[in-house]
Amino acid sequence: MPPLMHGTAPLTARLEPWMERLLTDPGLCQELIEEHGSPLNLHDFSAMSRNIGELRQTAEEHGTDFQIYLARKANKTIGAIDQAAAEGCGVDVASFRELDQCLKRGVPADRLIVTAAVKSSELLTLAVDNDVVLSLDNVDEALDLLDIAAESGRRVRVALRLASTNPKIAPTRFGLRAEQWLDFLESADRTTGLEVCGIHFHLNGYSAQQRALVLAESLRLIDALRDLGHAPEFVDMGGGIPMSYLDDAAQWTGFWEDLAALPAGDESLTWKSDRLGANGTEPSGSVYPYHQKLIRGEWLKQILASDSEGAGESVAQMLKERGIQLRCEPGRTLLDGCGMTLAEVAFVKTRSDGLPLVGLHMNRTQCRSTSADFLVDPLLLQTGTPRSERVALSAFLVGAYCIEEELILRRRFEFPQGVAAGDLVAFPNTGGYLMHIIESGSHQLPLARNLCWDAGEWAQDSVDKQSIEMELA
Known part of the structure; x- marks a missing residue:
């Protein structure tokens, strides 16, 4: 079955079995978001x-x-x-x-x-x-x-x-x-x-x-x-x-070749034709080698x-x-396959010039390291109730901070069967650095909750419980 969401130049994530199982249960994902808020960090350390x-x-x-x-x-x-x-x-x-x-x-x-x-x-x-x-x-x-x-x-x-x-x-x-x-x-x-x-x-x-x-x-x-x-x-x-986040080497090299071939100002792959630090067709040193x-x-x-x-x-x-x-002292490589971030779609709209935008209930610090971008395709779960007919869409993901450059990811994404408020977007393999290293509570927005798979259920991690106790003290 074709994906409900993919990069215009796809970069298909390698998924762990626990991620695949969870993503086949959109109802559970929606329940977790309703209980704990968006975005939500999920961890399975197996x-x-x-x-x-x-x-x-x-x-x-x-x-x-x-x-x-x-x-x-x-x-x-x-x-x-x-x-x-x-x-x-x-x-x-x-x-x-x-x-x-x-x-x-x-x-x-x-x-x-x-x-x-x-x-x-x-x-x-x-x-x-x-x-x-x-x-x-x-x-x-x-x-x-x-x-x-x-x-x-x-x-x-x-x-x-x-x-x-x-x-x-x-x-x-x-x-x-x-x-x-x-x-x-x-x-x-x-x-x-x-x-x-x-x-x-x-x-x-x-x-x-x-x-x-x-x-x-x-x-x-x-x-x-x-x-x-x-x-x-x-x-x-x-x-x-x-x-390595990706199994397909051809996708990785192809993305940089496609990006290099675009004329300045062409937004068919990245926001405002962002080269992500690359000079030519070689992968940029400004991003992790995914x-x-x-x-x-x-x-x-x-x-x-x-x-x-x-x-x-x-x-x-x-x-x-x-x-x-x-x-x-490895971090990312030990946590490979140990985390995934879920976020709820807040709205679908267009920029003032008509460019489609999909807004999420999260901010760009909640799926980003010090790298220029997270170069892995998220996955869409159609859990929302569309207010009108779903139509195919090519759009950018934007976030909650009140700044013009508040892009969750700077790549463009395709939604072949459309996207609606209330849908969920899953960012795979975010357990190492991508969830926490630069997360920010600007605007006094709450930080994402963290759930861990424990004894057959999703339970709130103790670090969140400690933070709540400190806030109440």
Whole structure:
């Protein structure tokens, strides 16, 4: 059966079985929206086990001591914490509340790491009091931490965040160069309060080759730290482990080719002929690479098998020789297949020049990351009662914020059998970053509720219950 909604240049989503089952029950979807409001975030974390298993199997095949930490910032639900913990993973936290929630949920301190780019004294204190490893970003942060540690009489466990000096790696705002960390540790008497237990780095993008290079650089820093009497045990390479939202490579390349061929001002594919950051027919670096061949386990294999130093020794061998554990902090790739967002159609109208618009009860921050757009086709459920005959429509999705550029997605969509107020639009695979990373309650609109599939029913996630309690307090 042809889809009730698709992009003018289609980008067909890969769906999990639980998503397919839910979408065949429009009545249930409508009941959930009526009870909890629009938009609504739905989570089923069963796919996380598969995603974790792919990475672990590759590490095992290469004889690599390996641990995974879920990047909590990618999804704020307590359900995501619970699933990661049940799978034996740790959690990477980036704020006081994220750390506090994990501790209260019973995640052991040795399964937590604090990687916040800017750390409040409240966050540092909570980490020190609970013996949680902190990824140190800079000297000022280290001195703040030492002041707090001195008051409590504790030594604090830290991972030094490394900023690579390799010319093949783009400059980064995160961390310090190896020589800066070594100078700090050698020159400051007070650093005896620090227990350097690992190295941590963050790279933008998804290059396996670049991570292999910085892993080798990290191991050289570990050698130098051991010469100074420290005993680091791990290297944490952060996140950026690729996944793929789309199965059809031809659709992905075809979209960019079609977009490049359009004359300026042509809105047949995107709002106001938006090129989404592309220059020519190559996919834009301003959006996530929604179709990728090299993902998860196969991607990790490229790193572990790499002879990045050209010395006849793989990264896996270098780690094993030193007895160093490899850690990572994936968010999106662990949450692949774990979430879907539903929204209700509010109206169908035209722009002042006659261009059709479909308004949704949601805003653009509720299905968007820092990327220029979400390049996956939503699905339409015809649950509304049309006030007139449904007719085929080619339109853009607009949202609730009172600004001219309030586009839910910037692509144009086809509705072969029409669309009406009260229908539902489902955005698939939004569990990693797309629901929560930039969500906003501007205009004092409520944030989307979060439901998790639990014991055979959809139940409100505890993070929403906590937010409601805080509002009422």
